[in-house]
Amino acid sequence: xxxxxxxxxxxxxxxxxxxxxxxxxxxxxxxxxxxxxxxxxxxxxxxxxxxxxxxxxxxxxxxxxxxxxxxxxxxxxxxxxxxxxxxxxxxxxxxxxxxxxxxxxxxxxxxxxxxxxxxxxxxxxxxxxxxxxxxxxxxxxxxxxxxxxxxxxxxxxxxxxxxxxxxxxxxxxxxxxxxxxxxxxxxxxxxxxxxxxxxxxxxxxxxxxxxxxxxxxxxxxxxxxxxxxxxxxxxxxxxxxxxxxxxxxxxxxxxxxxxxxxxxxxxxxxxxxxxxxxxxxxxxxxxxxxxxxxxxxxxxxxxxxxxxxxxxxxxxxxxxxxxxxxxxxxxxxxxxxxxxx
Numbered sequence: 001x002x003x004x005x006x007x008x009x010x011x012x013x014x015x016x017x018x019x020x021x022x023x024x025x026x027x028x029x030x031x032x033x034x035x036x037x038x039x040x041x042x043x044x045x046x047x048x049x050x051x052x053x054x055x056x057x058x059x060x061x062x063x064x065x066x067x068x069x070x071x072x073x074x075x076x077x078x079x080x081x082x083x084x085x086x087x088x089x090x091x092x093x094x095x096x097x098x099x100x101x102x103x104x105x106x107x108x109x110x111x112x113x114x115x116x117x118x119x120x121x122x123x124x125x126x127x128x129x130x131x132x133x134x135x136x137x138x139x140x141x142x143x144x145x146x147x148x149x150x151x152x153x154x155x156x157x158x159x160x161x162x163x164x165x166x167x168x169x170x171x172x173x174x175x176x177x178x179x180x181x182x183x184x185x186x187x188x189x190x191x192x193x194x195x196x197x198x199x200x201x202x203x204x205x206x207x208x209x210x211x212x213x214x215x216x217x218x219x220x221x222x223x224x225x226x227x228x229x230x231x232x233x234x235x236x237x238x239x240x241x242x243x244x245x246x247x248x249x250x251x252x253x254x255x256x257x258x259x260x261x262x263x264x265x266x267x268x269x270x271x272x273x274x275x276x277x278x279x280x281x282x283x284x285x286x287x288x289x290x291x292x293x294x295x296x297x298x299x300x301x302x303x304x305x306x307x308x309x310x311x312x313x314x315x316x317x318x319x320x321x322x323x324x325x326x327x328x329x330x331x332x333x334x335x336x337x338x339x340x341x
Contacts, residue, residue: 006047009079010034012088013051017102021050021088022058025106026196027114027144036198039070046309047083048074049275066197117192123263125270128188128293136188143193150199153190154208155184168222168303177303177311180219181245184296187212204262206250212292213246219299220315223308231309234316242319245326263291267325268332 012031013022022029028036031048038046048063050056059074079085089100091109094116098109114137121129143153160183168176190208194200217239224235234283249262295318302311 006042006073006080006083007036009047009049009083009085010038010088011079011085012048012055013215014087014089016089018057018103019089019100019106021055021063022062023093023100023106024145024214025110028066028195028197030067030091030100030276031059032062033198034068034086034088034090035063035070035072036068037092039068040198043070045071045073046090047080048072049079050074050076052076068283073320086147104139111275113196117195123261125293126292127297130264132185132188136185136192139186140189140192140196141190144196148193150190150194150197151207152209153186153193157186157190158211158215160185160186161211162218165170165215165218165222168219169205169225171226171310173226173306173308176219176222179301180215181296182305183215184292184300187292203262209246209262210252213242216315216319217242220312220319223303223312223315227308227312231312234312238316238319241323243294245319245323248326262322265337268329270339 006086010021010031014021021031025033033271035046035048048059050059053076056074056076063074067160091098091100091106091113093109093113096112098105098112100106100109118133124133137253160179164176164179164183167173167179187208190204191200194204204268220238224238226232246262249265250260253260253262253265256266258266295314299311299314302308302314
């Protein structure tokens with residue numbers, strides 16, 4: 001049976017000063033990075049051409065180390081005629097292409113990839129942008145060359161949140177606050193690894209968002225159980241209303257084809273404070289308090305400071321404000337957002 005013609009050829013024959021097509025940048029060998037980008041661009045199959053048997057072995061090893069969901073053939077020889085050819089000794093990132101000739105070029109390309117990770121303050125939140133992301137970047141750098149996957153990092157963040165909830169239920173509020181904040185810090189890492197290694201997926205988005213909500217609801221239940229009395233009932237109300245609200249938000253985001261991230265939800269208020277009207281500007285400013293970075297930090301501070309009732313009310317109040325905002329949004333727009341398609 002004749003193999004299908006390649007839709008793209010990656011030329012991995014050349015070498016340069018201290019680097020090869022199999023050198024890694026941000027945790028992924030150059031050849032494998034181009035293959036992953038081809039898969040994300042919707043290519044059906046890719047041909048990697050190498051100079052000799054040693055190159056073929058190196059290419060197969062690199063592709064095994066960082067596989068991609070695409071048909072790949074590795075051959076010794078020259079690129080076939082009439083097919084798009086990309087030099088393996090290059091790094092293509094958001095808005096840039098960097099030819100690789102030296103190890104310094106590799107370092108430059110990696111710096112550009114890390115710089116491209118920065119989200120806007122609107123999407124990330126003020127504390128995440130200025131504090132959490134810079135702190136988490138060190139952990140990203142430690143893990144980027146390992147076998148640890150983004151989903152494993154997400155599960156680690158969830159585990160910290162659930163242990164925090166158990167500590168809160170046992171009355172260990174300071175420990176709970178530290179663990180919950182640590183979980184929020186680790187939660188910054190999974191997306192960075194996914195973007196750097198080109199390993200992001202829809203399932204990963206769902207897991208990340210649901211893990212965030214599970215940690216928050218569990219902590220509220222744990223603090224409520226420790227405080228007892230009316231806080232138990234409030235915790236049940238918060239979990240039920242919160243689950244219904246985020247369920248609606250996430251189902252709309254999924255239907256619209258948007259990232260499963262409440263920061264991406266097309267609310268009735270603008271993301272920019274330049275929008276006319278005092279109310280719109282006030283809502284915009286207040287919205288930063290309900291982003292995960294802010295309420296995680298405020299709740300953690302409350303627990304560490306020994307005021308668990310304040311921490312609980314911050315959790316419960318934040319969830320209920322999101323619920324009210326969603327109801328107002330639906331009333332203002334009269335319907336759920338429509339997809340452009």
